[in-house]
Amino acid sequence: MRFVVYGAGAIGGVIGAHLFRGGHDVTLIARGAHHDAIREHGLRLDTPDESVTLPIPVAARPAEVEFGDGDIVILAMKTQDTAPALAELSAVAPPGIVVVSAQNGVENERLALRLFPEVYGVCVVLPATFLEPGVVEASMAPVGGLLDVGRYPRGDDDTARALAAAFRESRFEAEARPDIMRYKYGKLLNNLSNAAQVIIGLGEQSREVVRLAREEGVECLRAAGIEAEHVEPVLAQTRPVQGRERGGGSSFQSLQRGTGTIETDYLNGEIVLLGRRYGVPTPVNELLRSVANRMAREGLPPGLMTAEEFLGRLDGRARR
Known part of the structure; x- marks a missing residue:
């Protein structure tokens, strides 16, 4: 089977690179300067143990790929970009093609199932970085990460x-898991910290805010009757890459790159949505969502306020 990795940034680039090194047929879909760098020089994969440049075929859009019925499309863009990406894909790909979501959040599979009948989810635990065109970093080696998958x-x-x-x-x-969304909801609870990293910064200073956000998340899932499997973070297993310690997660990197958007509507915003549906207050996640979105729109760097300043903007319901 051929893997078409659609959105070859940090996660997609690392997955595509390792699949290519594993002997699989891989085509990447990347945008802008990242696409140009890969096309001209190959994709460079930096890990704690080595740096390799891989001649992986790359396209700028799905229309440039000649899809076959046996292809596997791995979605790896941010959720806010998924709907238009799927629209492009559905215009040129066979309707029975397999679509695999290797993305944060729980909305992408639902979006894909509207257009394609064969949809699979991946619970991604893979510390990766993309800040420079043509280069992705994987902070774990020799194991690249965890990619449990299920229909x-x-x-x-x-x-x-x-x-x-x-x-x-x-x-x-x-592992192939028949209840993959249970794991993806567990990962969602972990990802509620992404916006706190963006607003407050890295390190221990955001611990109380993250605790409150996750408490809201657990209550919302319980109210909705949604099961979530705890997904163990792997930060303790990461190592420096070419002397560089890994920085923040995907949302932190979005602000560093000045993309203008952030996926918090589908992380903290998912908890806010559930809270509104099931009558659970979610002031912490709502404030995280709104402030992180403003920072992305205005091009602000990470670290807008301290944890004390953030907590000071909450009403008493946030303090438990």
């Missing part, structure tokens, strides 16, 4: 098992 909304089949096997052949730990 959406649930189920176990040959495709899920084949995907897990391909990931394992390519330096990832991976």
Whole structure:
């Protein structure tokens, strides 16, 4: 099978690079300067153990790819970009193509299922960085990360098992799981810290804000009857890459690159949505969502306020 990695930034670039090194047929879809750098020089993968440049074929858009029925499309863009990306894909790809969401949040699979019947989710635990065109960093080695996979909304089949096997052949730990969304909801609770990193900065200073955000998240999932499996963070397993310690996560990197958008509407905003549907107050996640969005729109760098300043803007319901 050929893997078409649609959105070859930090996560997509690292997954595509390891699949390529594992002997799989891979095509990347990347944008702008990143696409140009890969096309001209190859994709450089930096890990704690080595730096390699890989001659992976790259396209700028789905229309440049000649899709076949056996292709696997791995979505790796931010959720705010998923709907237009899927529209482009559906215009040129066979309707029965397999679409795999290797993305944060829980909305992407639902968006994909509107257009494609064969949809799979991946619970991604993979510390990666993309700040320079043509270069991605993976902060774990020799295991590149964890990529558990399953059919959406649930189920176990040959495709899920084949995907897990391909990931394992390519330096990832991976299991086929019939209840993959239970793991993705667990990862969602972890990702509620992304906006806190953006607003308050890295380190321990955001711990109380993150605790409050996750408490709201757990209450909302409980009210909605949604099961969430705890997903263990892997930050303790990361190592420096070429002497560089890994910085912040995907949202932090979005602000550093000045993309103008951030995926907080589909992380903290998912909890806000559930809270509104099921009558659970979510002031912490709402404030995280709104402030992080403003920072992205205005091009502000990470670290707008201290934890004390953030907590001071909350009403008493946030303090538990």
